[in-house]
Amino acid sequence: MKFSILVNEGPYTHQSSDSALQFARAVLDKGHEIYRVFFYHDGVNNGTRLTVPPVDDRNLQKRWSELAAAHALDLVVCIAAAQRRGVLDEGEAKRHGKGEGAANIAPGFRISGLGQLIEMGIQSDRVVVFGD
Numbered sequence: 001m002k003f004s005i006l007v008n009e010g011p012y013t014h015q016s017s018d019s020a021l022q023f024a025r026a027v028l029d030k031g032h033e034i035y036r037v038f039f040y041h042d043g044v045n046n047g048t049r050l051t052v053p054p055v056d057d058r059n060l061q062k063r064w065s066e067l068a069a070a071h072a073l074d075l076v077v078c079i080a081a082a083q084r085r086g087v088l089d090e091g092e093a094k095r096h097g098k099g100e101g102a103a104n105i106a107p108g109f110r111i112s113g114l115g116q117l118i119e120m121g122i123q124s125d126r127v128v129v130f131g132d
Contacts, residue, residue, distance in 0.1 A: 004120035007043035009131030011060035016131035036120040047077040047109035068108035
């Protein structure tokens with residue numbers, strides 16, 4: 001079965017990101033496919049490389065990046081939600097005049113539009129939503 005996942009909550013404000021990550025691992029462990037993980041609303045905060053949790057806490061951004069690298073997952077951050085929250089890739093930082101080094105997108109994540117959300121709904125057997 002082909003799944004897509006929508007994450008609407010930030011990594012440390014709600015259980016949704018943890019639950020989505022565990023669900024993604026379970027799906028992959030069972031031999032299913034993940035078409036895309038789309039981060040929307042505060043969920044885009046999962047995609048910043050500037051997160052520095054305490055050493056005894058989980059690093060969800062790093063865990064998402066590692067899972068994406070291990071399984072070639074498509075981690076998409078909504079461009080509009082990301083811009084509102086200061087999550088930028090090189091192209092967006094340059095386009096908005098933020099200067100060198102302003103990009104803070106984490107490895108494995110990419111920024112794109114809501115068309116990617118629509119497409120994953122069309123291409124997937126199931127879309128599972130985490131968070132409001």
